[in-house]
Each structure stands twice: as C-alpha cells, then as structure tokens.
Amino acid sequence: MRDSRVDAVVAEVREGVVPDQGEQATLERVVEDLLDRARTAVAELPVEADVVHVGSTARGTWTRGDRDIDVFVRFPPDLPRDRLEEFGLQVGHHVLPEGYEAFAEHPYVTGDYRGFGVDLVPCYRVEDATANRSAVDRTPFHDRYLGSHLNDRLRGDVRVCKAFLKGIGVYGSNLRTEGFSGYLTELLVLAFDGFQPLVEAAADWHPPVRLDPGGTDGDEGFDHPLVVVDPTDPDRNVAAVLSADNLARFQHYARDLLDDPRPELFAVTEPEPLTASAVRAHVERRASTPVAIRFATPSIVDDQLYPQLRKSLTGITGELDRRGFEVLRATHFSGEAETALFVECAVADLPAVERHKGPPVQVRDHATEFYEQYVDDPDVYGPYIDAGRYVVERERGFSSVRALLESDQLFNVSLGPDIADALRNGYEVAVGDDVAGLADPFGVELAQYFDPRP
Amino acid sequence: MRDSRVDAVVAEVREGVVPDQGEQATLERVVEDLLDRARTAVAELPVEADVVHVGSTARGTWTRGDRDIDVFVRFPPDLPRDRLEEFGLQVGHHVLPEGYEAFAEHPYVTGDYRGFGVDLVPCYRVEDATANRSAVDRTPFHDRYLGSHLNDRLRGDVRVCKAFLKGIGVYGSNLRTEGFSGYLTELLVLAFDGFQPLVEAAADWHPPVRLDPGGTDGDEGFDHPLVVVDPTDPDRNVAAVLSADNLARFQHYARDLLDDPRPELFAVTEPEPLTASAVRAHVERRASTPVAIRFATPSIVDDQLYPQLRKSLTGITGELDRRGFEVLRATHFSGEAETALFVECAVADLPAVERHKGPPVQVRDHATEFYEQYVDDPDVYGPYIDAGRYVVERERGFSSVRALLESDQLFNVSLGPDIADALRNGYEVAVGDDVAGLADPFGVELAQYFDPRP
Numbered sequence: 075m076r077d078s079r080v081d082a083v084v085a086e087v088r089e090g091v092v093p094d095q096g097e098q099a100t101l102e103r104v105v106e107d108l109l110d111r112a113r114t115a116v117a118e119l120p121v122e123a124d125v126v127h128v129g130s131t132a133r134g135t136w137t138r139g140d141r142d143i144d145v146f147v148r149f150p151p152d153l154p155r156d157r158l159e160e161f162g163l164q165v166g167h168h169v170l171p172e173g174y175e176a177f178a179e180h181p182y183v184t185g186d187y188r189g190f191g192v193d194l195v196p197c198y199r200v201e202d203a204t205a206n207r208s209a210v211d212r213t214p215f216h217d218r219y220l221g222s223h224l225n226d227r228l229r230g231d232v233r234v235c236k237a238f239l240k241g242i243g244v245y246g247s248n249l250r251t252e253g254f255s256g257y258l259t260e261l262l263v264l265a266f267d268g269f270q271p272l273v274e275a276a277a278d279w280h281p282p283v284r285l286d287p288g289g290t291d292g293d294e295g296f297d298h299p300l301v302v303v304d305p306t307d308p309d310r311n312v313a314a315v316l317s318a319d320n321l322a323r324f325q326h327y328a329r330d331l332l333d334d335p336r337p338e339l340f341a342v343t344e345p346e347p348l349t350a351s352a353v354r355a356h357v358e359r360r361a362s363t364p365v366a367i368r369f370a371t372p373s374i375v376d377d378q379l380y381p382q383l384r385k386s387l388t389g390i391t392g393e394l395d396r397r398g399f400e401v402l403r404a405t406h407f408s409g410e411a412e413t414a415l416f417v418e419c420a421v422a423d424l425p426a427v428e429r430h431k432g433p434p435v436q437v438r439d440h441a442t443e444f445y446e447q448y449v450d451d452p453d454v455y456g457p458y459i460d461a462g463r464y465v466v467e468r469e470r471g472f473s474s475v476r477a478l479l480e481s482d483q484l485f486n487v488s489l490g491p492d493i494a495d496a497l498r499n500g501y502e503v504a505v506g507d508d509v510a511g512l513a514d515p516f517g518v519e520l521a522q523y524f525d526p527r528p
Numbered sequence: 529m530r531d532s533r534v535d536a537v538v539a540e541v542r543e544g545v546v547p548d549q550g551e552q553a554t555l556e557r558v559v560e561d562l563l564d565r566a567r568t569a570v571a572e573l574p575v576e577a578d579v580v581h582v583g584s585t586a587r588g589t590w591t592r593g594d595r596d597i598d599v600f601v602r603f604p605p606d607l608p609r610d611r612l613e614e615f616g617l618q619v620g621h622h623v624l625p626e627g628y629e630a631f632a633e634h635p636y637v638t639g640d641y642r643g644f645g646v647d648l649v650p651c652y653r654v655e656d657a658t659a660n661r662s663a664v665d666r667t668p669f670h671d672r673y674l675g676s677h678l679n680d681r682l683r684g685d686v687r688v689c690k691a692f693l694k695g696i697g698v699y700g701s702n703l704r705t706e707g708f709s710g711y712l713t714e715l716l717v718l719a720f721d722g723f724q725p726l727v728e729a730a731a732d733w734h735p736p737v738r739l740d741p742g743g744t745d746g747d748e749g750f751d752h753p754l755v756v757v758d759p760t761d762p763d764r765n766v767a768a769v770l771s772a773d774n775l776a777r778f779q780h781y782a783r784d785l786l787d788d789p790r791p792e793l794f795a796v797t798e799p800e801p802l803t804a805s806a807v808r809a810h811v812e813r814r815a816s817t818p819v820a821i822r823f824a825t826p827s828i829v830d831d832q833l834y835p836q837l838r839k840s841l842t843g844i845t846g847e848l849d850r851r852g853f854e855v856l857r858a859t860h861f862s863g864e865a866e867t868a869l870f871v872e873c874a875v876a877d878l879p880a881v882e883r884h885k886g887p888p889v890q891v892r893d894h895a896t897e898f899y900e901q902y903v904d905d906p907d908v909y910g911p912y913i914d915a916g917r918y919v920v921e922r923e924r925g926f927s928s929v930r931a932l933l934e935s936d937q938l939f940n941v942s943l944g945p946d947i948a949d950a951l952r953n954g955y956e957v958a959v960g961d962d963v964a965g966l967a968d969p970f971g972v973e974l975a976q977y978f979d980p981r982p
Contacts, residue, residue, distance in 0.1 A: 280890050281916075322889035322913050329896060360909075361927060362879035398854070398874065402883060402921070403914075420852065421875050425816035429856060435776035435982075436734050442783060445982075455814075458980035459776050460857075462735075467856070473815060526912035528889075528899075 080270055083335040084234055091137040091233040091340075101131060101143070104188050108145050108169060112194065115168035116147060119161050123149045124199065128213045130256050133220050135232040141190045145169070146213065148199035155180075162196025169194050179208040203306035215306040216257050219288075223264055231269035235259050237340040238269070242327040244320040250380040252317040254324070261287050261302055261312055273328035281321055326528040345525065347517025350510040356524045357507055362402055363422040364509045365475055367415040367484075369501040371408055372492040382490020383408060387415055389487035390479075398424050399475050405523055407516040413496070414512055416523070422505060424473050427455065432464035479503045534724055537789040538688055545591040545687040545794075555585060555597070558642050562599050562623060566648065569622035570601060573615050577603045578653065582667045584710050587674050589686040595644045599623070600667065602653035609634075616650025623648050631829075633662040657760035669760040670711050673742075677718055685723040689713050691794040692723070696781040698774040704834040706771040708778070715741050715756050715766055727782035735775055780982040799979065801971025804964040810978045811961055816856055817876040818963045819929055821869040821938075823955040825862055826946040836944020837862060841869055843941035844933075852878050853929050859977055861970040867950070868966055870977070876959060878927050881909065886918035933957045 093101070105127050112125040129144035130136040147165050149158050159180050166173060166183025170192060173185025182195040198207045203215035224232070239245035239254050247255035254262075265287040266272035281299040286292060288305020299321045300313040331339055348356075357364055367390070372379065383406040391401045400420035407414045432444035441464060448457050448466045455467035472478035480503050485494060504511055513520060547555070559581050566579040583598035584590040601619050603612050613634050620627060620637025624646055627639025636649040652661045657669035678686070693699035693708050701709035708716075719741040720726035735753040740746060742759020753775045754767040785793055802810075811818055821844070826833065837860040845855045854874035861868045886898035895918060902911050902920045909921035926932035934957055939948060958965055967974060 278892055318916050319913050322916050325889055326895075326899075326913065329892070360879055360881050360921075361877070362881065400852070402879060402881070420879050421877075423815070423875075425814055425856060425874050427814050427816065427856070435779055438732055438783070441780075445780075455978070456980050457982060459773050459780065459982045462772050462776050464982070467814075524909070526910050528911060528913045528918070 077270075077332065077335070080273075080332060080335045083331075083337055084231075084269060086337055087234050087237055087340045088230050091237045092230055093136070093138045097138060101190075104190055105131070105143060105145075108143060108187060108192060111169045112145055112147060112165055115165040119164070121149060121153060121157075121161065123147050123161070123165075126214055126217075128217050132217050133224065133260065134226075134229045135220075135224070135236070135256065135260055137233045137236050143187075143190050143192045144213075145192065145194050146210065147194070147196050148214070149196060151198045151200055151205075151207065153198070158196050158198070162194075165196070166194035179210060203304070204309065206307070212304075212307060212310075219306050220257075220260050220264070224260065228263055228268065232260050232263045234340070235263050235269045235272065238273075238327070238331070239324070240342055241338075241340040242323060243342075244316075244323050247315045248380075249315065249377040251320075252315055253320050254316060255312065258302060258312045258316070261285075261305070265302075273331055276325055276328040277332055279321075279325055281318065323528055344518055345521040348513055348520040348524065349517065350513040353510040353513050353520055353524070354507050357509065360418075363399075363419040363475060363506055365417050365419060365479060365506075366504040366509045366512055367479060367497070367501050368504065368512070369413055369493075369496050370499065371411060371413040372496040374492050378492065379408065382493050383413070383415070386487075386489040386493040387417070389489055390415060390484070391417055393483070393487045394419060394475065394478070397472055397478060398428070398470075399478075403523075403526075405519070407512065407519040409515050412515065414516065416509070416512070419475055422475050424470060426470060426473050427467040428470040430454075430466050430468050432457065432466065434462050435459060435464060436462070476503055476505050531724075531786065531789070534786060534789045537785075537791055538685075538723060540791055541688050541691055541794045542684050545691045546684055547590070547592045551592060555644075558644055559585065559597060559599075562597065562641060562646060565623045566599055566601060566619055569619040573618070575603060575607060575611075575615065577601050577615070577619075580668055580671075582671050586671050587678065587714065588680075588683045589674075589678070589690070589710065589714055591687045591690050597641075597644050597646045598667070599646065599648050600664065601648070601650050602668065603650060605652045605654055605659075605661065607652070612650050612652070616648075619650070620648035633664060657758070658763065660761070666758075666761060666764075673760050674711075674714050674718070678714065682717055682722065686714050686717045688794070689717050689723045689726065692727075692781070692785070693778070694796055695792075695794040696777060697796075698770075698777050701769045702834075703769070703831040705774075706769055707774050708770060709766065712756060712766045712770070715739075715759070719756075727785055730779055731782040731786055733775075733779055735772065777982055798972055799975035802967055802974045802978065803971065804967040807964040807967050807974055807978070808961050811963065814872075817853075817873045817929060817960055819871050819873060819933060819960075820958040820963045820966055821933060821951070821955050822958065822966070823867055823947075823950050824953065825865060825867040826950045828946050832946065833862065836947050837867070837869070840941075840943040840947040841871075843943055844869060844938070845871055847937070847941045848873060848929065848932070851926055851932060852882070852924075853932075857977075857980075859973070861966065861973040863969050866969065868970065870963070870966070873929055876929050878924060880924060880927050881921040882924040884908075884920050884922050886911065886920065888916050889913060889918060890916070930957055930959050 109125050109127060116123045116125060126146050128146050131143050147162055163175060163181060163183060170183050170185035170187055173183040175181050176184045180196055182193060184193045195210055197210045200206055200211050203212045206212050236245060236259055239259060244253035246253045262272050263269055265285055266275055284301040286303040290303055290305055290308035292303035292308030296311040298311055298314055299318040300316050302312040304310040304312050327339060387404055387406055391404045394401050394417060402418040402420060404417040407416060433440040435441050444464050445457050448454050453469055457464040457466050563579050563581060570577045570579060580600050580602060582600050585597050601616055617629060617635060617637060624637050624639035624641055627637040629635050630638045634650055636647060638647045649664055651664045654660055654665050657666040660666050690699060690713055693713060698707035700707045716726050717723055719739055720729055738755040740757040744757055744759060744762035746757035746762030750765040752765055752768055753772040754770050756766040758764040758766050781793060841858055841860055845858045848855050848871060856872040856874060858871040861870060887894040889895050898918050899911050902908050907923055911918040911920050
C-alpha cells in the first residue's frame with residue numbers, strides 16, 4: 075500500500091522540517107542555561123520545587139526554525155494557588171529579566187532569551203495526569219509518555235505531520251483555529267505508526283472516530299467528531315477542540331496528498347490581498363448583497379475573541395435568514411484595530427409587507443381572536459382565508475438589511491458579550507459595493523473569501 | 529339560543545327571496561306549457577319516455593327572480609346512449625325552437641322560453657339513484673326525497689341560505705366556484721331543521737365534518753372536509769366539490785352573521801374596479817414584485833378551465849418558490865378574451881450565484897466525485913467545506929423572475945394541458961408596475977386582490 079510518490083514527498087519535506095545538528099546543539103545549550111537560571115531562582119524560594127523542560131523542544135518534535143522553549147516549575151500540590159503564582163512569577167522574572175507577564179490558567183512570564191521565545195510557567199507536581207489541578211499540570215506526563223513511545227523515525231513523522239497541518243491551516247488547538255494540538259499530532263502519528271499510515275487511515279474515516287492509543291478504555295461519553303483518549307488521563311479527549319470542519323479538511327487534504335503528492339501542501343501560503351476594485355468586481359459578478367458590520371476589535375485574547383465572533387455571526391445570520399434576507403455565506407475578519415462581521419445576503423430589500431399566518435378558521439376561539447385583532451387595522455391587508463387559515467399581510471419589521479443591522483434589533487440576537495459591548499461603542503454598516511472599503515486591512519481575508527478552498 | 533336579532537334579519541331576507549304569488553303562478557303556467565310541449569314531442573318517439581320538471585323550481589326552493597327551469601325526459605335504461613342523445617335533442621329542439629345545444633354529461637338543449645331560461649335534458653329512468661348511469665339521473669330522486677321532507681318553512685330557509693351562500697361567494701358546485709350546490713344547501717337546512725340552527729352548528733364545526741341526513745350509514749371512505757351522505761345514494765358525498773377554503777368561509781361568515789346580524793351579508797356585492805394608477809399605488813406601497821402571465825383564454829368550458837388555472841398556478845408558484853423568488857400571494861383572472869396568472873413575488877432579482885451543497889466529506893467516494901467535478905470549473909466558487917460538506921457556489925439558473933417566466937422552463941412545471949397549449953400560442957409577462965395594465969379588463973378582480981376578505 076505504500077505509495078513511493080508519497081514517500082518521496084515526505085522525505086523531501088522531512089529534510090526541511092527536521093532541525094540540523096547545529097540548531098539542535100544550540101537549543102540544548104540554551105535549555106541547559108535556562109534550567110540553571112531557574113534552579114538558582116528556585117533555591118531562593120521557601121518551598122521545594124523542581125524545574126523541567128517540557129513541550130515539543132523537550133520531546134524532539136519541534137519543526138526547524140520553531141524557537142519556542144517551555145520551562146515549567148513544579149510546586150507541591152498543597153501549595154496555595156496564590157503562593158504558586160507569586161513564586162512562579164518570581165522565578166520567571168529572574169530567568170527572563172526582559173520578560174513580561176502573560177496569563178493562561180496561571181499568570182506566567184514570557185520573553186526572549188538568546189533568540190528563543192521562552193515561557194516560564196508554574197504548575198503543580200501532581201501524582202499523575204488525572205490528578206491535575208490545571209491543564210498545564212498534565213504536560214510533564216505527556217512528555218514522559220511520548221518520551222517512552224516515540225523513536226527518531228516517528229519524531230520525524232510528527233514534524234512532517236505538523237508541517238502538513240500548518241500547510242492546510244488546521245494546526246493549533248487555540249480557539250481561533252480549533253485545529254490539532256501538538257500533542258494530538260504526536261498521538262496520532264504514534265497510533266498509526268507514522269505519517270503516511272495516518273493520512274491513509276484518515277482519508278477513509280467516517281466521523282465520529284474514536285481512538286484509544288493508550289488502551290486505557292477511557293470514558294465513552296465524548297460527543298466530538300474525533301475522540302483520542304489521552305493515555306495519561308483517560309477522561310480527557312485530546313481532540314476536544316478540533317472542529318468537525320477542520321477534521322473534514324484534514325480528510326480532504328489527506329486524500330489530496332495521496333492522490334497528488336506534492337510538497338506545496340506542506341507550505342503555508344497566503345493569497346495576494348484583493349484590492350477594493352477587485353472586491354467590487356466580485357460583488358458585481360455575484361450580484362449579491364454583502365454587508366459588513368465594522369467595529370473596533372475588543373481588547374480580549376484570541377481564545378475569548380474568536381468563539382464570541384463565531385457566536386455573534388451565528389446569531390446575526392440566523393436573524394437575517396429569519397427575516398428573509400437569505401444568507402449565502404458569512405465570515406469574520408479581525409485585525410489589531412478593526413473587526414468585521416461579513417455576511418453575504420441574497421437581497422438588500424424585501425417587500426414592505428409580509429404574510430402573517432393566523433390559526434385555522436375551524437379553531438373558533440383563537441380564530442375569532444385573530445380575526446378581530448386585524449379586521450379593523452387599516453395597516454394590514456386581510457384577514458383573508460388561505461389553506462384553511464386566516465392570513466394577514468402586515469408591515470414587515472425590516473424591509474432593508476441596512477435598517478435591520480442599524481437598529482437595536484441587532485442587540486436582541488445572541489452576541490458574544492464583548493462583541494455586544496464593542497458594538498454598543500459604535501459600529502458602521504457597509505452594504506453592497508461599500509464592502510470594498512474592507513480591502514484595507516482585510517485584503518488577504520477577502521481574497522480567501524472570494525476564492526474559497528477546503 | 530335563538531337570537532332574535534338574527535331572526536329579524538332572516539325574516540327581512542326571507543321577504544326578499546321567497547317569490548310572490550304572481551311569480552309563482554307565472555312559473556307554474558310556463559312549466560305546464562313546457563311539459564305539454566315536451567310530452568307532444570315524446571309521443572312521436574319510437575320509445576316510451578316520461579317528462580318531469582326537476583330542480584329548484586320543482587322543489588319550491590328557487591329564489592325570487594331566479595328564472596331557471598329544468599325539464600328532464602326520462603328514457604328506459606336499456607336505450608343505447610347514442611339513441612338517448614338523439615331523442616333528447618329531438619325533444620329539446622321541439623320544445624325550444626330557438627334553443628341551442630350544450631354539453632354536460634349528455635348533449636342537451638338550452639334556450640329562452642317566455643322569459644325563463646330552460647334546460648331540456650335527457651336522462652335514464654333508473655330504479656333508484658344508486659343505479660344512475662349519469663349524474664343527472666339522480667336528480668328526480670333528489671326531488672322526490674326533498675318533496676317528502678321539506679315543508680314551507682324549510683323551503684323558505686333554503687332560499688335564505690342560498691342567498692347567504694351567494695352573498696358570501698360560495699354558492700355553486702361548478703368547478704370554478706367549488707362551493708355549495710342547491711341540493712347540498714337543501715340537505716343541510718333539512719338536517720339542522722332550519723337556516724339559523726345550521727349556521728349556529730357550522731360556526732363550531734371542526735372539519736372534517738360528517739353528516740348522514742338519510743341515516744343510510746353510507747360509505748365511510750370520503751376524504752373531504754365536509755361529507756354529506758346522499759340519502760338517495762349512500763356512496764356519494766353531496767359536498768364532494770366543496771373546497772376546504774369555501775367551507776372555512778362558510779364558517780367564518782356564519783360566525784359573522786351570529787355576531788353582527790345584517791342583511792348585507794345576503795347581498796352579492798362587487799367592489800369598484802381599480803384604475804391602473806390605483807394598482808401602481810398598491811404595488812408601490814407593498815414594494816413587492818407582482819408578475820402576470822397574460823394569454824388568450826382557451827376555448828373550454830369553465831369546469832375545465834378553472835381546475836386547469838388552479839393547477840397551473842400551483843405549478844408556477846411552486847417553481848418560483850423553489851427558485852427563490854418567494855411567492856407572497858397568487859391568483860388567476862379570466863375573462864372572455866384574456867386570462868392572467870398573477871403572482872406576487874418578494875423580489876424581481878436574485879444573486880447570480882447559488883449555493884449547491886455536495887455530500888459530506890466523510891463519504892469518500894461521493895465526496896471525491898463531487899470535488900473533482902467542480903475543482904477545475906472556473907465558473908464556480910469553491911468547493912469549500914461547510915458543516916462537514918463540500919459546497920460550491922454556481923451560476924443560478926434564473927436570477928430574474930422575468931427571465932424564468934419567459935423561458936421554456938415555464939413548460940417544465942405542471943400546467944393544465946389547455947393552459948400549456950394557450951401559452952405555446954403566445955403570452956406576455958408583465959413585471960412590477962407593468963401589471964397595472966391588467967386594470968382593464970380585471971379592475972374588479974384587482975380590487976378584490978388588493979383588499980382581500982375571507
């Protein structure tokens with residue numbers, strides 16, 4: 075079943091993603107240095123703690139040029155959380171004097187050190203991964219599991235797989251991407267004993283797919299398109315964040331790779347940004363009514379922002395569909411300063427009246443009530459009888475998409491709370507041709523929108 | 529439960545609909561004369577036949593000024609059909625020298641005689657109504673049944689009821705009206721022992737409603753909103769032609785009469801015809817896209833024309849809905865020369881592209897086939913992945929309602945055969961404001977359309 079054309083492409087990609095000996099040696103020296111500095115700082119603390127190098131650079135699965143080093147300081151599980159945070163930051167600032175504080179589950183220090191991006195993170199030294207008190211507590215167990223299961227060949231395949239997932243846009247378990255985490259990639263390559271067997275299997279998957287690489291017979295109750303039971307914590311699905319569409323993308327490109335192996339699939343590419351006039355040409359060709367709600371990007375982290383953008387877009391497209399503007403496609407663009415919810419509608423305007431169906435005439439009480447409510451209303455047409463029911467034609471709530479989006483009704487749909495706040499501070503609605511104004515700063519995103527790929 | 533206000537209105541209406549003694553006497557003299565003339569002609573025939581006066585003037589249930597007399601010539605059941613038709617016409621032409629031939633189930637002669645409209649119809653003298661060889665054979669049995677069950681009070685109430693049904697537009701069992709026949713009206717008044725008890729009952733009906741006034745325990749298999757088992761032919765539903773909407777109308781106006789008794793409900797009224805500019809004002813106010821397909825009225829009888837108009841309208845509105853033009857309301861107008869199918873759409877134009885959903889990505893064979901069909905097609909956007917499926921945006925078949933209606937696609941929908949023929953001979957499509965051109969000759973119909981009532 076091995077396809078030598080795939081082999082050749084994988085071999086070529088592997089050349090590019092496995093760090094050379096120089097990069098490897100440099101990394102090892104820098105890590106030693108960081109661990110020493112951290113141990114020195116820990117010695118000053120009034121508690122016992124150890125220092126470990128974790129993550130892809132510790133597992134030997136980082137890809138060439140990836141310069142992230144994660145160092146964890148592990149504290150006793152009985153240390154109060156506020157003390158852990160205090161000590162963690164103290165060590166962090168000692169190790170990374172130029173670093174600054176960031177926040178995941180705990181605050182931690184992140185910064186540059188000798189050309190590497192370093193995170194110095196406190197965690198609890200728990201008995202096993204199931205006893206974790208925060209998500210990061212599991213990481214050392216992942217390292218240990220993979221350290222004892224991966225060999226050099228598989229580490230190379232993990233690197234190839236990461237390049238593939240990055241190339242097709244589904245690498246990263248952050249809530250913006252909803253893709254594959256590094257650990258998930260490692261477990262998948264391990265479970266199928268290599269990258270090529272993995273893509274061959276994935277090409278035929280019928281989600282939901284369940285894998286239990288640790289044979290832990292973990293909890294059955296996951297309701298996700300892909301379930302990979304964590305060998306170090308059987309109650310956890312390592313693929314919980316992966317969206318169904320990203321899994322479908324992985325399947326699509328797995329087939330594409332097998333069908334037409336080529337290194338381009340492993341390379342991150344970005345289209346040329348569209349100009350405003352190119353956007354106008356697309357709008358004219360499609361003869362649709364794109365609308366954009368433009369507002370200042372709220373100051374929240376991506377893991378909060380993107381779920382809220384998706385939720386807001388679902389709320390708004392649902393409202394537009396319910397009100398008859400028929401959504402063709404929708405997306406969101408978000409940059410440092412500005413964010414846009416972009417919805418392509420079938421029409422800009424609808425009739426001034428809409429049908430409003432009443433009860434069946436035969437249901438006397440309800441029918442009479444409905445009839446009497448409208449019979450003397452000069453603003454409705456009807457009531458008349460259609461298909462056994464009273465019907466009136468009454469004024470449509472919103473007969474233009476602009477009027478709807480510029481009204482307070484926008485705030486009656488389900489929006490993310492920070493998006494709602496941002497909109498309350500002001501927003502602009504662009505309709506039709508005017509969305510061409512989005513070409514700066516969203517020319518690349520518009521190019522992707524108007525040339526959509528899997 | 530008797531409402532004296534209803535009593536008063538009914539009494540007033542009865543005054544107007546019961547023929548006076550002069551009208552009654554004239555009718556009787558003319559009927560005697562007609563029967564004599566028919567018997568003379570029958571005596572010349574080589575077969576036995578008898579002559580009977582039938583229908584509402586025979587039953588004493590005609591309304592004042594109604595000048596229709598039906599005379600049947602009954603032939604032996606073993607007479608071949610062609611002989612029956614020949615003899616029938618021979619008698620008809622003798623009785624009505626100025627008459628002309630018309631055609632229902634048999635050919636018959638119809639004409640004016642001393643100011644009355646007379647139908648001279650051949651039928652078979654069958655044993656009982658269930659043995660009928662054509663629909664008209666039943667009529668003498670209906671007369672006999674009603675003759676032995678109706679008294680003067682009920683005959684008056686039948687006349688009131690007919691006036692009511694005419695006033696609200698649901699009298700007549702022809703296929704244009706799909707309303708209440710005279711015989712159905714008589715049976716209903718008889719079953720409820722009067723007009724007022726009938727409307728009180730009807731106001732509370734929950735269709736389907738089943739009545740068996742003859743207690744014949746007739747066939748249960750009728751699938752109609754109102755079933756009235758024919759006492760003379762238990763396999764027949766006398767209300768088979770009545771549409772669900774006309775039954776709902778009867779219920780509506782029954783309640784209206786009980787709630788606010790007034791003689792106007794018993795009077796046929798017609799609105800002032802709309803002018804072209806009034807039509808344009810409505811179109812502007814409604815901001816919709818009315819369309820009309822105008823063509824020469826086919827030369828077929830109403831009982832063929834109207835079912836075909838309804839069928840064609842259903843076919844066309846279904847097609848418009850499927851193609852995204854969203855039908856608000858539709859109707860048909862038909863005059864001597866011209867007919868129009870009138871459909872009010874939400875929009876005149878739609879985007880040039882439409883979504884076309886492919887199979888779920890996980891269904892490998894179908895998914896790959898779909899993907900490969902479109903991936904190199906320069907005219908589609910996509911394929912991309914949405915909700916686990918491949919989707920493309922391809923050129924919409926018809927992006928304007930006019931283009932659709934002017935195309936051959938019109939003939940791919942389910943049309944009545946004579947309507948399709950008429951359209952093949954040529955038609956015009958009016959869109960938007962241009963439907964104002966229908967004001968002549970359909971001003972009254974447009975007035976009804978833009979002021980719809982139950």
